[in-house]
Amino acid sequence: MLKIGKKSKGQITAEGEVEGFREDLGPFVVATETTRMAMVFTNAREAGEPIIFANDSFLALTGYERDEVLGQGFDTLMARGSAPAVLAKLAAIFSVGGDSDLEVCYSRKDGSVFWAAIFISPVRDDHGQVVQHFISFVDLSRHKQELARSRMFIDELNHRVKNTLATVQSMVSQTLRQTSHPELIREAIESRIFALSRSHDLLSRESWNGAELHDVIAAALAPFRNPSSQREPFVITGQKVRLPSKATLALGMAFHELATNAVKHGALSGVGGSVLVSWVVKRTSGDLELNILWQEKDGPAVSLPSRSGFGTRLLEHGVAHELDGTVVLQYREDGVSCAITFPVLDDRNE
Structure with a gap:
């Protein structure tokens, strides 16, 4: 954190340099002061490249007052723990004196940090000597946030794809165990993939x-409804409950x-x-806890199946x-029932 107090010699010198800017570069300095891009000038003739000019946009970006940055070394405003490789590259750019760009992590007055792309250009005197460096900043905070979000989405997508492929692989494997008839295999696999x-x-x-x-229920049962029939085979009742994506699948x-x-x-x-x-x-x-009940009525008499098929293994x-819960299938004579119970969070329900 920068110290505030009596003006240092460097600050007084920096303020004098600003007046020299105005006299020598006139309209350029005026434009620099009023532009929305954050900009500073540093004194290349002194160690540490002390800041001798900072426009209003730079002060707004960092939260500092002008007298808090004038005379400070350029790298003193960089975030603590900045990578040594970045600091070395910055020193090399200042030493060589050519145009260059670099991404750095900078500190604000309130202690927060932000990433910025900085573009460094040398300012030379009549003899070709580098006397100042002109540095402009492009705030990359939003870009970095979007990049992090994109990486998160990609990781999540990879996870979903792997889970989906594992589910499809299990479907195919179990279906092939149940029947050897090609048409029945195709029909079973297609219907499950469509689901x-x-x-x-x-x-x-x-x-x-x-x-x-x-x-979720309406989408799953849609293929089993007969649009031409006036009779609705499914009766669905329950309060409004929002499920996470894992439970939805x-x-x-x-x-x-x-x-x-x-x-x-x-x-x-x-x-x-x-x-x-x-x-x-x-x-x-x-x-x-969410308790779901599937109950069949008025169908043929039901008996316990002789073996567990893919559907039974999937459910039980x-x-x-997947739900971290329980599934209880019962084959009563008056119809199959399935009770599914699993925990839910308060903010998923209304």
Whole structure:
């Protein structure tokens, strides 16, 4: 942090240099004072390149008063811990005297820091000697923030792609174990990939900030509705609950598998059957818990399957693991039921 007090000899000298600027360079200095780009001049004839001129834009960018920076070495305003390589390059630029640019981390008066691209140009006297350096600043704070955000998005995208590929790989592997008929394999794999795609589409519309539970269920069940039928096979009830992206994908697949089974073997395999989907949020031991119930009604008699298929394993193991919750499948004679329970956070519900 710069010390404030009685004017130093360097500050007095710097103020005199400014007057010399005005006399020698006239309109250029006036333009420099009024431009929106932060700019300073340093004295190349003294060690440390003390600042002898700083325009209003530079003062606004850094938060300092003019008498706090005049006479200070250029690198004294750089952030503490600046990389030695950057400081060495800066010293080399000042020493050589040619035009150059560099990215540096600079300190504000309040202690905060910012990244800036600095462009350094030498100012020469009549004999060609470098007497000052003219330095302009471009604040890179927003650029750095966008770059960090982009990197985060790329990392998140890589994570999602890997998870999606792992899910697809599991789908294909499990489907191939269940049947050897090419047409059945194609149909099963395509339907599951489309189910995954619908959840991805829903999340994309929400910029991957999660989705409403009702929308997740509606998207998953859309292919199983008959547009030409006046009878609605699904009855969906529940309060407004917003799910994170991970839960959105898991539940999208879960409801697809439940609906597929209902169409092939359960309540939706004949005429008159229906499915009730409901949910409530309860507080258990101080935590909020989402309880979802899938209940089939008025279908054919149900019996426990002789073996666990892909859908059963997905629900009881995959979905339960992804949600950090429990999935209980019951094959009652009056219809299949599936209870899905997992914790939710307060700010995901209204």
